[in-house]
Amino acid sequence: MPEAAPLILKNPDDPADVAKVFSYLVSLVSKPPIKAFMSPEVAGSIWKQNVKIADENNKPGTFTAFCSYEYTSQFNFRNLHRNVYFRDCAKVADQPFSSMDSWHPEDLWKWMDTQREAGNELLAISHNANLSDGWMYPSDMDSLGRPIDAAWAASRDRNERLVEIKQIKGQSETHPLLSPNDEFANYEIASFLIGLPEDSGRVPAIVGSYARQALKDGVTMQDTRGYNPYKFGFVAGADSHNSGAPYRQNNFYGGHGINDGSIETRMAGHIFTGSDVRWESPAGLSVAWAEENTRASIWDAMYRKETYATSGTRIKLRFFGGWDYKDGMLADQDWVKAAYAGGTTMGADLPAVSGEARAPSFVLWAVKDPTSANLDRIQIVKGWSKNGQSFEKIYDVAWAGDREPDWTGEVPPIESTVDIENATYADTVGAAELKTVWTDPDFDASQHAFYYARVLEIPTPRWSAIQAKLLGMAPPDVVPATQQERAWSSPIWYTPTAEARQAAAPGLTVADLTANGATALSEDELKTLIVGKSIWVTNTVTGEPIKIRYDQGGTAVVLHVGTGSLQPSLSGDLPQRSYQTTAANYEIKDGKIVTYVSSTPISMAVYKSEASQGGQTLHDQATYYGARSNEFGYANYELLLKPPANLVALEKSDMIPNDEQAKYLNVPVKVSE
């Protein structure tokens, strides 16, 4: 364009020429605008430059560079960031859709749809969900305040194929409060709001910020509403702002320029943008099982979710699900081919079962990173839904050494070889390779479910312990000194057939109750029923009874919850609260009992019914049913007016006579060697 002629530097070696061009540039700022520079072709020149750099460095077969950008929506300090990947750089838009255009992810998806329709394939990856203040994975209301519906779910599913499960600012798999029975959940937690002023009193939400809960809500929404917005695969990221990704514990140089770029800033626990640098974690890595190292092949693998994530080491992981995998198949040289042929792989649905009803089996294979530690175990994380409740269970399926599962079914922790003082470990425990074929022992063909694999390395020193050793100081006590690197496969989903689903007894819904004449208790009735009282509540889905004491001052304790009990989503750590008799606040508000999971309120409405509702317990008077706000319209709780006498049904049916009681006393428990 002629307007740009004075901008062209004819000879960069000639200072006079450089000065001339520069003074012209500077003069532009104070003059009327040059229209020719305002076209998208010019305004989008940075984006064009980005695309050009990707093209220049893309070497098919050796190094793949995607055209991509970050949609940095940060409304009210909530991290709703998405990374957008284009399949073909030749087709990218002149200008990407940024959070300057709209902070609502729904608008991003709308834009992505128009791009796809125009032949420009693209996908988005949600990122740093753990810092989203509960807004990354809503189940009732979208960011525009509209109820979530099938169209919203379809739009999300079309566009957001993957989620980032770990990056420098922590992991987004799950939180110990959401997964109290997962002893490996207490890992690289980061829970703050980026940029929140230091004097702010805001508490970020845990609920709605983690992927496992979203997967559980997803299958529950599929079951109760007929759509699942959260059928995503896993990748990981760096989110480094240094243009280098520090993905190893022994080479962790931070991700935010001068804010964590020196060992002194890191180990002094420098505070910036609401974070303590010591919370940071090395970057995660993403792996795609692609036919070849090219844009199209890798993008397609990402789109079909045939991906897994690691915490930063190069663990290799394969995961297949099917109906007829044979136990010995892994001994065969060509087992991968057989696994593809006989089922489905990570990120996909289990194929339809043919023939007799049976449990699905899964093929799992993991190999250590040759430059990192040995492997401890492979686990399957299973989530499923019943009557609006969702559950999770973790199975140890393959492990190193000759450990045996203990009486709870869990494989004991592997011996730690970490020497914290010297920040070293040894590969004298653990395995180079783990593999197995596992069949779900608790399969119920009527329940929506998902399964994903998690691989753990043996314990190794965390970066903060390594750098503490270098500085000659004790490891910081605000984070663990050791950690276990890991990998997470994308899930495999099971969807029951209509016949299998209908074979299960239907649960009780609020709609059923009110149709049968039940009425919600008023605030006064509710107060009369529970305040200053203790009540027993049975979860009719699991059959587990719990005792709750509600005092006059607004605190309550739960009792009699075992560590092996099955608890539905968003119950908090009930076994610990129960054993320790730790009180928590409750309030009665809008005719409901409100309790909190961290800062998120969960309420229970109570209905009184004279009619039989087909519950599982016997009643001799009017029955009260509870419906929790996060259980998708089901009334899954019965308030018992008569407590159970005993909580354990002993298998021995005969009472032991008094004169034989002594047989059960004075038993030696110490076995001599």
Place this chain on the structure above:
Amino acid sequence: MSLAENNPGRDASASRRALSGVLREPLVHFLAIGAVLLGAYSLFERAPQEEASPKEIVLSVDSMAQLLMIFESQWKRQPTQDEFNAMIEDRIRQDILYREALALGLDKEDTIVKRRMAQKMQFLAEDVAAQQEPTSDELRAWFAGHTDLFTVPARISFRHLYFSPDKRGGSARDDAGKALAGLDGAPQNAALTGSLGDHFMFQDYYGDRASQAIAGEFGVEFADAVATLQPGSWQGPVKSGYGWHLVFVDNKTAARVPAFEEVEQEVKTAWLGTQKAEAWRKAYEEMRAKYTVIMPVPAEADEAGAPEGTVAQTPGQAAGAPL
């Protein structure tokens, strides 16, 4: 859970507070690249309006057409009337807030504003440098002086026997050593692998691999060790991240410098990169030369007759100054 607690339409002041929070948030600034120039051009556009009257917002046909053009380049369609109205209102809001902010002097001594303006200068300088097209002869000459950047690495073909600590525990290395004694003078026969070593999880034979690829599969220690082995016999035990190996190197291909024609495109990319850096360095040097920097000095160094407590850096002194 519900997201209705904060309805953005209901609380515009909260939105503004949040927006200003976002704009202050340093991480955001790494990311909003596209918006940088967009912002710059809306600055240009504002100038004549301000000349007309400080309290008048004039939207010309051209500026409205510009909004349309931006929308179309993103959405590949015309905006609806509502969308268009919202865009106009956004533009007006932005202009008003910008002017009010300038009136309050919010642009003064703002690190972010300063950094952004400085960054724009650098972008513009680099852009103009990239306009110069090199001739093939220029590239050829430059390539001759920088062949180390384009060297094709050495490659090795080898087969190996694996001795697994998972199966053999601490005796894996000794077992490998014993097996080697039995292999003395044996050929690279692949049929041996089944009987002597353990099943390896990847490949038994690796053809024509660069050291980097071997390191990726086995670890750096193993790759370095294999690079020193002579072809033609079983050797080891060699340690990898998985355990112990006996290795038979079939052949080695030495590293080589490619012909210019093989890598012309990469040479051009690299050449443009260096031109850009060089142009920026010179442009900055020119600007730097025009300035004198006054800095405080420690009291004891204050003997050379400089104004008390400060030292002036003339352009001549600036070279090599530890800034």
